[in-house]
Every structure is written in structure tokens, then in C-alpha cells.
Amino acid sequence: MALHIHEACILLLVIPGLVTSAAISHEDYPADEGDQTSSNDNLIFDDYRGKGCVDDSGFVYKLGERFFPGHSNCPCVCALDGPVCDQPECPKIHPKCTKVEHNGCCPECKEVKNFCEYHGKNYKILEEFKPSPCEWCRCEPSNEVHCVVADCAVPECVNPVYEPEQCCPVCKNGPNCFAGTTIIPAGIEVKVDECNICHCLNGDWWKPAQCSKRECQGKQTV
Numbered sequence: 001m002a003l004h005i006h007e008a009c010i011l012l013l014v015i016p017g018l019v020t021s022a023a024i025s026h027e028d029y030p031a032d033e034g035d036q037t038s039s040n041d042n043l044i045f046d047d048y049r050g051k052g053c054v055d056d057s058g059f060v061y062k063l064g065e066r067f068f069p070g071h072s073n074c075p076c077v078c079a080l081d082g083p084v085c086d087q088p089e090c091p092k093i094h095p096k097c098t099k100v101e102h103n104g105c106c107p108e109c110k111e112v113k114n115f116c117e118y119h120g121k122n123y124k125i126l127e128e129f130k131p132s133p134c135e136w137c138r139c140e141p142s143n144e145v146h147c148v149v150a151d152c153a154v155p156e157c158v159n160p161v162y163e164p165e166q167c168c169p170v171c172k173n174g175p176n177c178f179a180g181t182t183i184i185p186a187g188i189e190v191k192v193d194e195c196n197i198c199h200c201l202n203g204d205w206w207k208p209a210q211c212s213k214r215e216c217q218g219k220q221t222v
Contacts, residue, residue, distance in 0.1 A: 053078035
């Protein structure tokens, strides 16, 4: 009986040792899910503060190294507190610029407006054109249109006409004036009725004709 008790005690002393060894085995008991996530996060999200700088593509630069953070950024120097970037005074973009590219530190104008717009139409620089018969215009290098309007002389007739594509009216029948309601040519005396002979005043075609009475040639009554 004493032998059996002694063997039982030996077994009890051995079993705790086996349990302890199994409990600390990492192969049988994987790490907690929280521990795994923390370990993976450290690999993905590295902290380079005080060690280096990272550009937009994920490339790491050493302290003191000069680099471009992105495609259209100004150059920077990697410092302990992060990138220290240049802030240059970029040239002003031309007000007539129609195409601006941002491929570097400063925006760059690639295309300047080289035409003038006038009444819905485009004209080349220094191009001359006539939007109407009385206007003469030119597209200036400043992209502005300057026009001159013709100053027509006073016509020497009372019935001027406007011909197609002509600015100023013309006297198709030459100078003339009114004698009452009758138009008479200038330069000659015209008998407008049985008692009056009229002529246009020299140089004053728009004034009424000057008339004089003559002996009437009417029929005498018996």
C-alpha cells in the first residue's frame, strides 16, 4: 500500500512540469489577434520623423537631402521637423494666356492669345479689316481692335444715294438743288414754269434755288 502512494506522488510531481512546458509553447498557442495587428501596423506605417522624409510616391530621403515631394511641387530639403520647401516668386502669368501648365515649381504659360475678337469674329494680329463700309479696323498686338470711322463730306446734291459696299453717299446725277419741289441741276439756269427761271447757288447745293421772274409766256385771254 505504501508503494502505491509513493508512485502517485511521483506522478503528481511530473504532471505540473508537463503542463507548464506546454503552456509556454508558442507553436501550440498563437499570439493574440491584437498583438498580430500591432506588429503588422509597425511594418506598414513606419514613422520617419527625425529620420527622413517621404515623397508622394513613398520614396524615403535622408536628412539634409534635397528632393521634390511631388510632380508640381517646389524643391525641398529634408529636415528634422519635415520638409523645408522653397517658396520662389513666380513670374506673373500673361493676362492673355490661354494655356497654363503646372509641371514644375511655378506655373508656366504655354500659349498666349494671338488674335482679336470683334463682333463675334476672330482676326490675326496686325490684320486689317472693314466690319462695315465706313469702318477701317486693325487687330493690334495688345489683342485690342482699333477702328477709324470715315468722315463723309456733305453731298453736293439733294438726292444722294448709297451704293453697295460704299461708305459715303454719292450724287449719281451730279450737283443739284430744289426749286420749289423740282430738282434742277447746278450750273445752268432752268425755266421751272412759264414765269420763273432758277439756278442753284454756287457751293450751297442744299439751299433752295435762286429764281427770278420773267415775262410770262402764258396764253392771253381775249
